[in-house]
Amino acid sequence: MTTRPITAFADHELRNSPAEPHHHLVQAHVLGVAEIAPHLRRIELTSPDFHDWTMTGPDEFFGLVMPPEHLNTTSAFFPMLENLPRQERANLRSTLNAIAEDERPALRWYTVRHLDTQRGVMAFDIATHGVTHESMVNSADAHADIGPGLRWALCAQPGDPVGIFSARGLWDRRWDRQLVVADASSVPSALAIAEFMSDLHPGQLQSIRFVITVESEADIEASSVEWLRTHAEHVEILYRPIAKQADATLTYLQSESHVKPDYVWVSGEGNLCKDIRRLAIKEWRLETDAIFWCPYWYIGRPRP
Template identity: 25%
Template sequence: MAASKSATLEVEPFLHFDAEVLATLPIGESLVRVTFGGPGLREVTTCGPDQRIKIFLPRAGETSPRVPTGPDWYARYRDMPERERPVMRTYTIRSARPGQIDVDFVRHGDTGPASSWAGGAAPGDRAVIWAPNARFTDYAEGSRMGSDYAPPADTTWQLIAGDETALPAIGGIVEGLAEGERALVFLEVPTEADRQQWQTAGDVSVTWLPRNGVHAGGGSALLAAVRAAQLPEGPGYAWLAGESGLVRGLRRHLVGERGVDRKRIYFCGYWRQGKSEDAPHEPVGSED
């Protein structure tokens, strides 16, 4: 269990919050939305539509994960014996309300502990969530906490692309667009049933690319669709996330063949083909 003291709430930018499953809801064919609640979650904040958090899940035989807290929590977490260390995964907050947050999990059976947990989650199940602390105010101007969607002020169009692991962030980005903001969205998903409907004031074109049985990770349909797209004139901005090789291929295309300034592209590998769920997200960086 995580413990939060009032003094801690004033100084740490991220905290571990005890959370309880309130409800689950299938989203299309391949995702399940888990609504977490708890008194501590009233102190959770977000810095943008792609807000990343970490979720800790109990090990077999446990009702709640035992998670180190405090500024040095990660070092102590890594020092825990593997048989005692709780499962930790990175996810996106799909939406947040006072005392509640929604997190969309991709369901792919019992191939990993997080997918298995989400597929069987029920009200009353416990987890610990490491998320931004609403009471922490000591930020430099313009700083962000685990949220990277940041179009420059002069942006006239956006390209938003990813696979199903990026669906929660992309849904939040699209719903948050201001009136008339133009965005071209490309999404590779497992099946036709994974299409989603979003309410937005933006000028949005969405291209859904169902794999329909093709194994995840190739990304050829998504890359081909972006290659064939007619991009608008003027300064653009791209947000790319999903399988690591896919997003790097998209970025290379935009920089090398479309002439998009690499500084106007955010890209992140949420997962890597051939790697287990324990493989971490790849850091965002520059490529020549």
Template identity: 25%
Template sequence: MNPTGLLEVTAVRQVTPRTVRVTFTGDGLGELEPWPDQQLKLLFPPAGRPVRLPSADDDVMRWYQAYLAIPEDERPVMRSYTVRSRDPGRAAIDVDFVLHAGPAGPATAWARTATPGDVLGRYGPDAAYRRPLSTADTLLCAGDETALPAIATILSEVDNAVVFIEVADAAEEQPLPGEVHWLHRDGAEHGAKLLAAVRDAKLPDGSVAAWLAGEAGMVRSLRRHLVADRGIGKSAIEFTGYWRRSLTQDDAPTSEDLADAAEKLGA
């Protein structure tokens, strides 16, 4: 599958008050092999301009250098998202957009007004980033609403997961199979109720692995608890900070971001 291409919006629907599900079609999507937590880069064009794509290249670093070489006023904004579901018969994928409160970033601003016929660019999904699911007796999944699409795909593959998801309020819950514990912030600090619930959770006997995603600081706190307090080995924890409070993917990484990246790479 060509790693880069165009995506056209074919449908938009509001699945919760703060989540918009966008259906895309595009060349190559019908050949897309599914796997859990399947991520891709979406490219949002500058206002009033078509999407300008870097030259196609299977090597991600050469592709990224070509992306940076696009003049700044023509360069699309790039953001990472997870494939929520797919329909290979129609060469279509669904992507969920969380409409964050406060000033809208480029992805949220786009999602709020997305209509059929709109076009974005993409890079991926790339099978090089596919990670196998753990074979532990229990898989603990924990995250905020941005992790919900990935958790949904994981639950389609396993039946041994214990899941904790923190969302803004009860209206943000979505139907999911299995043992899912919903935590409602209802104005509380982001991540506080999730961390408390995971700390208090009684997990089944046997080996435990974890999958954590969402706001980066929250993910770090969860991971520290699982390692220091529960004795789960670092290698048994898959973790990703999808977003950072007060920062975007365009901002320079913090020292904690760099430490996380080094650990994921085994440095």
């Protein structure tokens, strides 16, 4: 499963950063939940609004608005969404923060993994880091750092209501020689970039180097890894414990055998992102507009 068909994208060239779209909040339901790897869960959502959804880029993210447990029904949650002020810009967080805490929906951001406009279905992947619903319930203290997104994902059932807040893609292909760095949480974005390039600009795909760091093969979908190795020329997967991933990736990239990239895209754990950004600025002398970095989460803090 990929972000294809390519007709889902507004711009097939992406020579500039995707433009800020008109944001909107739509109502959706969980359609299905599947374990696509031992530590990776895929959730499919359905909504009539997805028939007309247009993506701005392959790494497009969206806001997942999750109801508090006592409002986890269509009849209770959707009226709340309808009563929220209309969003003209991406200020949904402040809007939700104005709601009383015991009634406030949770908000987390994820990457669109697949959009099927014909069926009206959107899918996204969540790294579980080995946490299961059973272990979360039975060992609450051991999993105190679980954030609302993962907690919701481990409990999600078909029919559950959610809100989907449109955002945009952030990557573009104006630089030929690129470096894409991802951990388990951002692999969906890295794969989506590779798939977009394979479909539309396969020649340039061979100039992009992918470095992925995960704990084990359980963190990534085997078929996706096989596909990436087949279609991209430069792929390295580093298997390390989470606490050592940032250092291992930095050491690997500092090797003199690697050609300096013209552009860096890095997302995932915060220390990993900071280290790669620092490397790109101080050692590779890249301008800040040639570096995209986005911390999804931090070790020791609640995860999304």
